[in-house]
Amino acid sequence: MTTSSGTLLAFLISRSTVADRLWIVFSAMIILASLWFTGSEPGEEVVIFRNAQRIEALPLDQPAKRSLPGRLGPVEIEIRDGAARLREFESARMIGTRTGWISATGEIAACVPCGIMIRISGGAPSTPTYDAVAR
């Protein structure tokens, strides 16, 4: 085990220059920093979907509470302090509730068995229409 990992390390080092290694670390730092920076982009509104159909969009900056009839029972959607959460009461795994508060663009909380999903949107298409990688 030690020998094989040592061989791998020797391989990785011997095929790269010092500049390569510095560049690998530097680019990783830049990517992680930009991930941190863009990951916390606040959204503008909460879009509520029921059975895959968009039914309502609520602004994130105004406190609100909605109770929707889900397939398994009532689902509550609460907006407070620029964040939103979804609480179900009759779901086996309570994934929507356990997601907790969401506030960044593209974040999703869903109770799939209830058929209810909320998603934070920035008023812009946050899902790519095309893959970023060409076919």
Add this chain to the structure above:
Amino acid sequence: MPRHTHYPPRQERRRALWITYLAAAATVTHLFESTLPGLGPWFKPGLANVFALIALLQWDLGAAVGVTLIRITIGSLTLGTFLTPTFLLSLSGSLAALSAMAFMVRVPIRFGVVGISLAASLAHMSAQVVVAAYVIVGHPALLSILPLFLIGAWITGIGNGYLSALVLERLTWYHSPEDESFGSSHYSNHTPLSKAGTCRNPGARQP
């Protein structure tokens, strides 16, 4: 594109042959990759770029441009995506990757295959996302997914770099040492890769 390297006639023919070999291999890899099931949109291995790297390091930048353009054109014609947005993404990504390669070769810092491959991979992904955001979707919101995609590009770029290093070693082993000019490309003349252990090349003329 202006050529910086001129070879004796025999080497010129050999270079042309190698461009077609590598372009054929790259095209097949490109087609194979397009049939891979979704590992997630940001996790395409980009193996086809290995052949462009080999062309760059064994010959010169012009060879890498040739391999890439042939691959994209024939690949998209075969897949039926020629002159579609997908082709535009592919083209912009590849041109960015080639520019990054050219830059990495020309800076006075001694980057090896791995560093060049990483830069090409990151440039490829960045250009694709920027073109997708501004030209195809038309909204900069798409740019927010760029860092996530760059993580995938970072991993595949490094992996492809090491893969290219392995292939290059075997290529230079395969050709006999008395074949003096093989592998003494523009790049290896200016940047002694062999000193970095990146490309063992017994036949290369050292500067």
